[in-house]
Amino acid sequence: MIAALGPVEQAYLLEARQMQALSFAVHIPLVCFGIAFPAMVLRAEWLWMRTGDEIYRVLAMRWTKVMVALFACGVVTGTILSFEMGLLWPNFMGTFGAVFGLGFALEGFSFFVEAIFIGIYVYGWNRLSPRAHFACGIPIVLAGLTGSLFVLAVNAWMNDPGGFKMRDGVVTDVDPIEALFGNSHLAYELVHMYLAGFIVTGFLVAAAYAVGRLRGRWGRYERIALTIPLTVAALAAPAQVVVGDWAAREVAKSQPTKLAALEGVGRTERGAALHLGGWYQDGEVKGGIAIPKGLSLLAFHDPEAEVEGLDAVPAADRPPVNVVRVAFQLMVSIGTFLAALSAWYLFIRVRKKRMPSGKWFYRLLVLAGPASVVALISGWVTTEVGRQPWVVYKVMRTNEAVTAADGIPLGYATLATFYAGLIVAIAWILRRLAKAPMAADAEPEPEHRTAAV
Amino acid sequence: MLGLELYELPLLFALQGVVLYAVLAGADFGAGIWQLLSGRGERGTRIREHAHHAMAPVWEANHVWLIFVLVVVWTGYPIAFASIASTLAVALTAAGLGIILRGVAYALRSASSGAAEVRAIDTLTAVGSLLAPFALAAAAGAIASQRVPVGNATGDLYSSWLNPTSLMAGVLALLSSAHLAAVYLAADARREGDEELVEAFRARALVTGALAGVAAVAGAIVVRSDARWIFDRLVDTPAVLSVGLSLLAGAATLALVARRRLGAARISAALAVAAVVGGWALAQNPVLLPGLTVREAAAPDNVMVLLVISIVAGGLVLFPSLALLFRLVLRGSFSAEPAIAREPSLAGPSSGLTATLTATRLAGACFAVGAAFLVIGEGAWPHAIGVALLTAFIVLGLSALAGEDARE
Ligand code: HDD
Ligand code: HEM
Ligand code: HEM
Numbered sequence: 001m002i003a004a005l006g007p008v009e010q011a012y013l014l015e016a017r018q019m020q021a022l023s024f025a026v027h028i029p030l031v032c033f034g035i036a037f038p039a040m041v042l043r044a045e046w047l048w049m050r051t052g053d054e055i056y057r058v059l060a061m062r063w064t065k066v067m068v069a070l071f072a073c074g075v076v077t078g079t080i081l082s083f084e085m086g087l088l089w090p091n092f093m094g095t096f097g098a099v100f101g102l103g104f105a106l107e108g109f110s111f112f113v114e115a116i117f118i119g120i121y122v123y124g125w126n127r128l129s130p131r132a133h134f135a136c137g138i139p140i141v142l143a144g145l146t147g148s149l150f151v152l153a154v155n156a157w158m159n160d161p162g163g164f165k166m167r168d169g170v171v172t173d174v175d176p177i178e179a180l181f182g183n184s185h186l187a188y189e190l191v192h193m194y195l196a197g198f199i200v201t202g203f204l205v206a207a208a209y210a211v212g213r214l215r216g217r218w219g220r221y222e223r224i225a226l227t228i229p230l231t232v233a234a235l236a237a238p239a240q241v242v243v244g245d246w247a248a249r250e251v252a253k254s255q256p257t258k259l260a261a262l263e264g265v266g267r268t269e270r271g272a273a274l275h276l277g278g279w280y281q282d283g284e285v286k287g288g289i290a291i292p293k294g295l296s297l298l299a300f301h302d303p304e305a306e307v308e309g310l311d312a313v314p315a316a317d318r319p320p321v322n323v324v325r326v327a328f329q330l331m332v333s334i335g336t337f338l339a340a341l342s343a344w345y346l347f348i349r350v351r352k353k354r355m356p357s358g359k360w361f362y363r364l365l366v367l368a369g370p371a372s373v374v375a376l377i378s379g380w381v382t383t384e385v386g387r388q389p390w391v392v393y394k395v396m397r398t399n400e401a402v403t404a405a406d407g408i409p410l411g412y413a414t415l416a417t418f419y420a421g422l423i424v425a426i427a428w429i430l431r432r433l434a435k436a437p438m439a440a441d442a443e444p445e446p447e448h449r450t451a452a453v
Numbered sequence: 454m455l456g457l458e459l460y461e462l463p464l465l466f467a468l469q470g471v472v473l474y475a476v477l478a479g480a481d482f483g484a485g486i487w488q489l490l491s492g493r494g495e496r497g498t499r500i501r502e503h504a505h506h507a508m509a510p511v512w513e514a515n516h517v518w519l520i521f522v523l524v525v526v527w528t529g530y531p532i533a534f535a536s537i538a539s540t541l542a543v544a545l546t547a548a549g550l551g552i553i554l555r556g557v558a559y560a561l562r563s564a565s566s567g568a569a570e571v572r573a574i575d576t577l578t579a580v581g582s583l584l585a586p587f588a589l590a591a592a593a594g595a596i597a598s599q600r601v602p603v604g605n606a607t608g609d610l611y612s613s614w615l616n617p618t619s620l621m622a623g624v625l626a627l628l629s630s631a632h633l634a635a636v637y638l639a640a641d642a643r644r645e646g647d648e649e650l651v652e653a654f655r656a657r658a659l660v661t662g663a664l665a666g667v668a669a670v671a672g673a674i675v676v677r678s679d680a681r682w683i684f685d686r687l688v689d690t691p692a693v694l695s696v697g698l699s700l701l702a703g704a705a706t707l708a709l710v711a712r713r714r715l716g717a718a719r720i721s722a723a724l725a726v727a728a729v730v731g732g733w734a735l736a737q738n739p740v741l742l743p744g745l746t747v748r749e750a751a752a753p754d755n756v757m758v759l760l761v762i763s764i765v766a767g768g769l770v771l772f773p774s775l776a777l778l779f780r781l782v783l784r785g786s787f788s789a790e791p792a793i794a795r796e797p798s799l800a801g802p803s804s805g806l807t808a809t810l811t812a813t814r815l816a817g818a819c820f821a822v823g824a825a826f827l828v829i830g831e832g833a834w835p836h837a838i839g840v841a842l843l844t845a846f847i848v849l850g851l852s853a854l855a856g857e858d859a860r861e
Binding site: 083 | 509521564840
C-alpha cells in the first residue's frame with residue numbers, strides 16, 4: 001500500500017463539517033425509523049395473528065406504508081453520506097479506509113437484506129400466508145440491528161482508534177477486527193443508539209396520535225396505535241439514562257478532554273463539582289448550579305477522584321466547549337424528562353390498569369416526540385464535536401482529513417436545498433398517509449402488477 | 454482463473470457490482486426515462502403505471518449495489534477511492550442529487566393521488582433518472598480516459614468528467630438504460646398479457662437499441678481522438694474480445710426483440726452491458742489510475758482476506774434472499790389466492806392478573822439489578838449482564854403491558 005495523500009489547504013473546512021453534520025442530522029432520525037418501526041409494525045401484525053382482530057391488521061398495513069416511505073428516504077440520505085465520505089474527507093478514507101472499511105462492507109450487506117425483505121414485506125401483504133409474511137418481517141428487524149452495529153463500529157473506532165500502527169504517516173500492521181470490534185466505545189454506543197431508535201420512533205409516533213387525542217380523535221384504533229409505540233419508548237427511556245451514565249464513564253476513561261468539555265472543567269482538579277446549566281467562560285462554568293464533588297463521584301465513583309481539565313492539552317487540541325456542553329446538557333435534561341414521563345405512564349398502566357387521562361400527559365407527550373429528536377442530534381453533537389479537532393482521536397485532525405477541492409460552499413448550498421425539499425416531501429407524505437380514509441386500508445388494492453428487474 | 458491474485462479479487466467483486474448496478478439500477482433509471490417520454494392520454498398513463506409498478510418492489514434492492522461497489526473500493530483500494538471521489542466531486546454530487554430525486558419520488562408516489570400529482574412526481578423520477586446514470590457514466594469515462602490522477606482533488610473538478618469521452622459514456626449509459634428498461638418492461642407486459650404495452654415497449658427497445666449501436670460506433674471514434682491510451686487497449690486483446698462480445702450480444706438482443714423472444718432478450722441485453730464493463734476492466738488492467746496499479750492501490754493482504762471472506766459470507770445470505778424476492782416478484786402476484794384466512798390464536802390469553810403482576814415485579818427487579826451492574830460494575834462481563842437485564846426489563850415490560858385492556 002502506498003502512503004497517504006498528504007496535507008491540504010482548505011478554506012472551507014467549517015462548511016465541510018457543517019455539510020457532514022447536516023447530512024447526519026437528516027439521516028439519523030430517519031434511520032431511527034429503520035431500526036424501530038419494523039418491530040412495531042410486526043407487533044401489530046402479531047397481535048392480529050393472535051387475536052384475529054382486523055383492527056390490528058389495518059394498523060399494521062397503514063404503518064407499513066409509512067415505513068416504506070421513510071425507508072426510501074433513509075436509503076437516499078445514507079447513499080449521500082457514503083458519497084460524502086469520499087467527497088469531503090478523501091484523506092481520511094485514503095489513509096484509513098483499509099482499517100475501518102470492512103465495517104461499512106458488512107453494513108452494506110445488512111442494508112441489502114433490509115431492502116430485500118422490506119420489498120417482500122411491503123408487497124407481500126395478502127400474497128403470502130400470514131405466518132410467512134410475518135416471518136419475512138423478522139430479517140428487517142435483525143438487519144436494522146446489525147446495520148447499526150457495523151456503522152457504529154466505525155464511529156467507535158474513530159473515537160478509540162486501534163488495530164493499526166502509524167509509521168511516518170503510513171498506516172501499517174492493520175488489524176480490522178481489532179480496530180472495529182476491540183475498542184471500548186462500541187458496546188455502549190450500540191446499546192445507546194439502538195435504544196435511541198426506539199425512543200425517537202416511539203415518542204414521535206405516539207406524539208402524532210396524542211395530537212389527535214387532544215383534538216378529540218380517540219377511538220379504539222387510535223388508542224391501540226398510541227399504546228404500542230408509547231409502551232416501547234416508555235420502557236426504553238429509563239434504560240437509556242442508565243446506559244448514558246455508562247457512556248459518560250467510558251468517555252471519562254478514554255477521552256478525558258471530551259469529558260472536560262462536556263462538564264466545563266477548565267483545570268485538572270480533585271473532587272470536581274458537577275455543574276447543571278451555566279456557560280463556560282475563562283476556564284470555568286459561570287452561573288448554573290454546582291453540586292460539590294458530583295462529577296468525581298459520577299464519573300469515577302470516588303468523590304476525591306482527579307478529573308483531567310481542558311488545560312491538560314494545548315488550546316489547539318480542545319473542542320469548542322460550549323457547543324459540546326450545551327448539547328450534552330440538552331440531551332441529559334431531555335433524557336431525564338423522557339424517563340420521568342415514562343415512569344408516570346408505566347405507573348398508571350401498571351397500578352391503575354388504564355391510560356393516563358389528564359390533558360397534561362398528552363400535551364407533554366406531544367412535546368416528547370420532537371424533544372427526543374433533539375436529544376438524538378444533541379447526543380451526536382456531543383460525540384462528534386466533542387472529539388474535535390480530531391477526526392481519528394489523537395491520530396488525524398479533521399483539517400488533515402478534508403478534501404482539497406474547491407466549491408464546498410456551492411455543494412453545501414445545493415445539498416441544503418435538496419434536503420429542505422426532502423423534509424417538505426416527508427411532511428407531505430406523512431400528512432397524506434395520515435389522512436387516507438381507513439376503509440381504503442381494510443381492503444388493500446390488488447397490486448399484482450409487479451414485475452422483476 | 455489463471456493467475457488471479459488476492460489483491461485483484463475484491464476489485465473483481467466490485468466490477469460484478471458495477472455490472473449488476475448498471476443492469477438493475479440502469480433498468481430502473483430507464484423506466485424513469487420512459488415515464489417522461491410516455492406521451493399524454495390514457496396510453497401514456499398506462500405506460501407510466503407499468504413502468505412504476507414493475508420497478509417499485511425491487512428498486513431499493515437494486516440501488517444497494519452502488520453502496521456495495523463504494524464500500525468494497527474504499528476498503529480494498531483506499532487511495533484510489535480517495536483520489537476518484539475528490540477529483541470527481543462534482544460528478545458524484547450530481548449523481549447523488551439524481552439518486553435523491555429518484556428515492557424521494559418513489560416515497561412520494563406511495564402517498565400520491567390524482568393524475569396531476571402523479572405526473573409531477575414522475576417528472577421528478579425522470580429528472581433523477583437522467584442525472585444519475587449520466588453523471589456516474591461520465592465519472593467512469595473520466596477514469597477510463599486517465600483524467601483522475603492520484604491525490605487529493607489533484608485532477609480538474611470539471612474537465613475531468615466534462616470531456617468528449619465522458620460525454621459519450623454518459624449518452625451511451627442513458628441509451629443503454631432506456632434500452633434495458635424497454636426490453637424488461639416489454640417482457641413483463643407479456644407476462645401480464647397486455648399485448649398493447651408489449652408492442653409499445655418493443656418498439657422502444659428496438660429504437661433505443663439501434664441508437665445505442667450508433668452511439669457505440671460514434672463513441673469509438675471520439676475515444677480514439679480523445680483518449681488514445683484506452684482506445685488502443687480496448688482494440689487489443691484481450692479487451693477486444695469482450696467488446697466484440699458486447700456488440701454481438703447487442704445485435705442478438707435486437708434480433709430477439711424483433712422476433713418477440715423477450716425472455717431471451719432480457720439475458721442478452723444484460724450480457725451486452727456486462728461485456729462492456731468487462732472490456733473496460735481488461736483494457737485498464739493492471740492500471741487503476743495513471744501511475745497507480747491495482748497492486749499498489751490494494752490494502753494489506755490480511756484486510757483483503759477479511760474483505761473477501763465478508764463478501765462471500767454476505768453473498769451466502771444475500772443471494773438466496775434476492776432469489777426469493779425476484780421469484781416472488783416474477784411470479785407476478787406473490788401467490789394466487791390472497792391467503793388472509795385467519796390463523797387460530799397462536800396462544801391463549803396470557804395476561805391473567807397474577808401473571809401480569811409477576812411480570813411487572815420481575816421487570817422492575819431486572820431494571821434495578823441491571824442498572825446496578827451497569828453503574829457499579831467495571832469491565833465487559835458486568836456490563837454484558839447489565840445490558841442483558843435491561844433487555845429483559847423491556848421484554849417483560851412489553852409482555853406485561855401487552856393487553857389492550859388499557860381503557861380509561
Ligand atoms: C433519544 C436519544 C437520547 C437520550 C434520551 C439520551 N441520549 Fe445520550 N446519546 C444519544 C442519544 C440519547 C445518541 C444516540 O445521539 C448518542 C451519540 C453517540 C452515541 O452512541 O449515542 C449519545 C451520546 C451520549 C454520550 C457521548 C458518548 C460519546 O461521546 O462517545 C454521553 C456521555 C451520553 N449520551 C449520555 C447520556 C445521558 C447521561 C443521558 C440521560 C440522561 C442520555 N445520554 C440520554
Ligand atoms: C458511523 C459513523 C459516524 C457517525 C454516526 C457520525 C455522526 C456525526 C454526527 C451526528 C455529526 C453532527 C454533529 C453536529 O451536528 O455538529 C457529525 C459531525 C461530523 N462528523 Fe461524524 N459521524 C460518523 C463518522 C464520521 C466520519 C467517517 C467522518 C469523516 C471524516 C466524520 C466527520 C465528522 C465531522 C468533521 C463532523 C462535523 C463536526 C463539527 O461540526 O465540528 N464523522 N458526525
Ligand atoms: C448513527 C449512525 C448510523 C446509523 C445507526 C445508521 C443506520 C442505518 C439504517 C438502519 C439504515 C437503513 C435504512 C433506513 O432504515 O432508513 C441506514 C441506511 C443507510 N446508511 Fe446509515 N446509519 C448511520 C450512519 C451512517 C453513515 C455514517 C453512513 C455512511 C457513511 C451511512 C450510510 C448508509 C447508507 C448507504 C444507507 C442506505 C442503505 C440502503 O441502500 O439500503 N449511515 N443507516
